[in-house]
Amino acid sequence: MLQSDPAVKKVERFSSRCLAGLRRAEALRPKIIDGAPRTIAGTLAPFNELLTAASASNALAGLMSEVHPDEVIRDAARDCEQEVARFYADLWLDRGMYDALAAVDVAGADADTQRFLAHALRDYRRAGVDQPPEVRARLKQIDEELTRLGQQFSKNISEDVRAVELADPARLAGLPDDFIAAHAPDAAGKIRITTDYPDYNPLMTYATDDELRRQLYVAFRSRGDQHNEAILRDLLVLRAEKARLLGFADWADYITADKMIGSGRAAAEFLDKVWRLAAPRATRDYQELLARLTALTPGATAVGDWQKLYLEHLVKKEQYEVDASAVRQYFPYDRVLAGLLDITAEIFDLRYVPVTDAERWHPSVVVYDVVRGDAPLGRIYLDMHPRDGKYKHAAQFPLKDGVAGVQLPEGVLVCNFPIPEPATASRPANPGLLEHDDVVTMFHEFGHLMHHVLGGHQRWITQSGVATEWDFVEAPSQMFEEWAWRHDTLARFARHHVTGEVIPAALVDKMRRADKLGLGTATVQQIFYASISLGFHRADPTRLDQLAEVQALQARFTPFAYVPGTRFHTSFGHLVGYSAMYYTYQWSLVIAKDLLTPFEDAGLMSTAVTYAYRDRVLVPGGTRDAAELVRSFLGRDYDFRAYERYLVE
Numbered sequence: 005m006l007q008s009d010p011a012v013k014k015v016e017r018f019s020s021r022c023l024a025g026l027r028r029a030e031a032l033r034p035k036i037i038d039g040a041p042r043t044i045a046g047t048l049a050p051f052n053e054l055l056t057a058a059s060a061s062n063a064l065a066g067l068m069s070e071v072h073p074d075e076v077i078r079d080a081a082r083d084c085e086q087e088v089a090r091f092y093a094d095l096w097l098d099r100g101m102y103d104a105l106a107a108v109d110v111a112g113a114d115a116d117t118q119r120f121l122a123h124a125l126r127d128y129r130r131a132g133v134d135q136p137p138e139v140r141a142r143l144k145q146i147d148e149e150l151t152r153l154g155q156q157f158s159k160n161i162s163e164d165v166r167a168v169e170l171a172d173p174a175r176l177a178g179l180p181d182d183f184i185a186a187h188a189p190d191a192a193g194k195i196r197i198t199t200d201y202p203d204y205n206p207l208m209t210y211a212t213d214d215e216l217r218r219q220l221y222v223a224f225r226s227r228g229d230q231h232n233e234a235i236l237r238d239l240l241v242l243r244a245e246k247a248r249l250l251g252f253a254d255w256a257d258y259i260t261a262d263k264m265i266g267s268g269r270a271a272a273e274f275l276d277k278v279w280r281l282a283a284p285r286a287t288r289d290y291q292e293l294l295a296r297l298t299a300l301t302p303g304a305t306a307v308g309d310w311q312k313l314y315l316e317h318l319v320k321k322e323q324y325e326v327d328a329s330a331v332r333q334y335f336p337y338d339r340v341l342a343g344l345l346d347i348t349a350e351i352f353d354l355r356y357v358p359v360t361d362a363e364r365w366h367p368s369v370v371v372y373d374v375v376r377g378d379a380p381l382g383r384i385y386l387d388m389h390p391r392d393g394k395y396k397h398a399a400q401f402p403l404k405d406g407v408a409g410v411q412l413p414e415g416v417l418v419c420n421f422p423i424p425e426p427a428t429a430s431r432p433a434n435p436g437l438l439e440h441d442d443v444v445t446m447f448h449e450f451g452h453l454m455h456h457v458l459g460g461h462q463r464w465i466t467q468s469g470v471a472t473e474w475d476f477v478e479a480p481s482q483m484f485e486e487w488a489w490r491h492d493t494l495a496r497f498a499r500h501h502v503t504g505e506v507i508p509a510a511l512v513d514k515m516r517r518a519d520k521l522g523l524g525t526a527t528v529q530q531i532f533y534a535s536i537s538l539g540f541h542r543a544d545p546t547r548l549d550q551l552a553e554v555q556a557l558q559a560r561f562t563p564f565a566y567v568p569g570t571r572f573h574t575s576f577g578h579l580v581g582y583s584a585m586y587y588t589y590q591w592s593l594v595i596a597k598d599l600l601t602p603f604e605d606a607g608l609m610s611t612a613v614t615y616a617y618r619d620r621v622l623v624p625g626g627t628r629d630a631a632e633l634v635r636s637f638l639g640r641d642y643d644f645r646a647y648e649r650y651l652v653e
Contacts, residue, residue, distance in 0.1 A: 014074075015076055015080045019080050022065050022068070022084035024060070025056075025061035025062075025064075026058055026084075026087065026088055028054075028057035029054045029058040029091065033054060033095070033098075036050045036051055036054065037104050040104070042107040042108050043108060044108060047104055047107075048117065051101075051105060056405070056411070058088060058091060059402075059405050062092075063402045063404060063405070064081070064403065065082070065085035066401065067081075067402075067403060067418075068080075069081035069158075069159075070401070071366070071395060072365050072393075078393060086152060089151035096131035097131055097133055097140045097144055099134075102128045105124055105125060115627075119467070119628075120463075120464035120466060130250070130261075130262065135250075139249055143246060143249060146242050150239065150242055150246075153239050154580040157228070157235045158577055160228045161227055161396060162395055165227075166198065166226075166227060167196050167199065168196075169197075170194065170195040170196075170216070171195075176195070176211065176213075177211070179207065179211055180329050180437070182435070183206050183207075186431070199223050199224040201390070201397075201420045202390060205313075205439055205441070208220065209317050210317065214314075217310045220310075221567065222569045225567070226569060226570050226574070227574065227575040228575045229571040229575075233550055233574055236550065240255075241546060243255040244541075254268060255541040255542075255583065256542045259541070259584050259585060260584065260585065263475045263585070264591070265591060268541070268584065271534075274587060274590070274591060278590050279527075279531045281648065281651050282528050282531070283524070284524070285652070286525045287563065289525040290563040290564075292319060292521065293315040294306070296322075297315055307563075307564065309567055312525065316521060316522050319521060320521060326515050326518040328439065331440050331511070332437045332440065333501055334499060334501070334505075335437060335440065335442070336436060337388075337422060337423075337437070337438055338436070339499060339501075340438055340497060341386070341388075341446070343496050343497020346497065347487055348450065350611070351609060351614035352458065352614065353615065354375065354381070355376070357373040358370075362385075366391070368423075370385070371386075374457050380412060381412065382406060382413040383403075383413075384414070384416070384453055385415070386416075386417045387419070388420075389421060390423075394418075395418050395420075396577075397420070397577065398419040398449050399449065399452075400416065400418070400449050400453050401415070401418055402415055402456060402469065403416050405468040405469055405471075407465050408461050409463075413457050413461070413469055415456040415457060417450065419445070422436040422438065423436055435501045440488075444485050444489070447485050447487055448481045451483065451484030451485075452481045454622060455480045455481070456469040459623055461623070469626075470625070470626075472630045472633070473630050475585060475591045475592060476595065478593070479592040479599060479634075480622060482589075483596040483597075486603075487608055489512075489515075489516060490608055491509040491513070492608065492609065495507060525564075527651065528563075529562055530590055531561050532558055532561040533586055536554060536557055536572075536573060536576065537576075537578060537582060537586035537587070538585075538586070541583060542584075550573055551571060551573075593647060594642070594644055597646040599634065599637065599638070599642075600646065602616075602617075602637070621634065
């Protein structure tokens with residue numbers, strides 16, 4: 005036996021729990037197909053119940069595979085996820101279920117019900133339900149294999165934590181005192197700096213040791229390189245085959261056909277438009293960094309990508325009077341989180357009630373019920389700090405999709421922020437100071453969480469929460485980043501962790517001006533990432549040289565040369581979930597900047613505006629097209645003007 009009996013029983017208990025929803029869905033399926041009346045109550049309502057049951061298993065499996073501290077449970081969750089994927093693959097290719105749904109007359113029903121059925125039938129056709137039996141069988145095989153490959157790709161990233169070991173503490177020169185204190189030499193005299201974000205971001209920003217930054221950069225940008233190129237090739241081949249079987253030229257066209265942008269070609273044209281807007285600013289940004297580098301290293305002719313954050317920090321400190329190491333003193337983790345909860349409670353009319361008896365997968369997870377008045381709206385879980393085997397980025401995961409009258413939405417915020425620690429005999433207290441970028445990230449991801457909870461009260465589960473077009477889902481979270489940039493909102497919680505001083509308005513003004521430095525290079529970097537995502541899915545995967553394409557795209561879109569030894573694409577986790585749609589981040593940002601325009605006069609804390617935004621954009625979930633939701637809030641169609649001002653001015 006490979007595992008002890010207690011471990012086997014633990015896995016069995018988890019698997020039984022994880023698959024419980026799927027078993028309910030499996031039991032409902034033949035009842036719907038074989039004997040249910042072809043009415044809303046007889047067919048659509050049970051189908052909604054089936055989807056709700058299956059989603060419970062899917063959400064639990066997807067979350068636990070990324071966050072559970074026990075490797076055997078993470079593996080069991082992946083097994084559960086694969087079984088759920090097999091069920092979905094078979095369900096969406098089930099002609100009997102499609103015919104049952106298509107037979108329901110909804111002509112006299114409400115708009116939400118009509119939309120639910122229309123989208124369900126559309127999704128069946130997109131899955132290939134109207135294809136010949138042999139094609140449907142192949143599509144099912146492809147979907148199951150894509151799930152397995154995607155899991156392995158993600159696992160290889162999350163479990164590939166690399167490190168640079170130092171023997172000389174002097175090499176940490178430039179780093180904040182709390183960072184140095186938290187990285188004392190071990191018994192062998194070694195200091196270990198990992199590729200996890202709480203180590204990586206500060207070191208790349210503050211360390212004066214250029215070679216140390218380069219070493220950690222290469223380690224970070226080569227995670228997953230032992231296996232993920234081969235896995236990615238197989239993913240791309242299968243996606244291309246599926247697209248062809250369904251009548252599309254490539255995966256990019258297939259995956260964007262039901263999105264706001266409409267096609268792979270339109271996505272490429274959009275990225276080119278944004279790049280042309282950003283390129284002049286990126287050139288100016290780069291020249292400013294190069295000038296600073298030549299002052300450090302006379303004769304330098306190019307800025308290395310590993311030098312970008314450090315040089316930006318120096319320029320902001322010297323020319324904009326913004327010292328990031330001083331700024332972070334105002335952002336101890338606990339105070340930032342408390343401020344975030346306070347702000348969202350006010351602007352959305354909420355209360356957060358701590359839950360102490362909820363089942364948690366790790367002791368650090370914090371749980372709140374979200375309520376308005378006495379009415380519960382949902383539950384949120386905050387899993388905010390890094391640990392071995394955990395998801396390495398920041399994201400909101402669903403745990404339950406809300407269904408009106410059936411279940412409240414539950415969402416999970418998964419991040420990797422520094423851990424506040426009390427003082428010990430050997431070291432001082434660590435307040436868990438956040439970089440301002442971390443604060444922005446926390447607000448961004450919480451925007452997703454609010455969308456999930458506030459929009460999670462629909463009758464039909466496929467319209468619940470963030471169930472709008474995929475290329476809109478980032479807009480509410482990107483918009484909410486603004487609350488982490490204004491002095492009137494920051495002053496509510498940003499206090500110096502030693503003196504208690506509120507962050508000065510003059511400092512926030514300088515931070516905003518300094519943030520413009522690097523906006524051009526950051527934008528073209530995003531275009532580079534989006535072009536990998538899109539280009540990999542428009543190319544012939546059997547002939548694609550992944551590394552060569554990455555190098556070519558980096559040279560085309562960014563001013564920073566490829567760094568030998570790196571293979572960014574092998575750790576680019578969005579290639580699994582977003583596939584060809586990383587363009588979403590810039591597309592959504594265009595909308596997000598426009599969504600902020602009603603706040604320009606009223607202010608970010610104006611409840612007259614925040615309540616309207618809540619009720620017209622977030623609360624409807626996926627009951628209407630995203631463009632219609634935005635129009636109902638703005639009173640007009642969204643446009644490019646606010647984004648262009650942000651990027652060009």
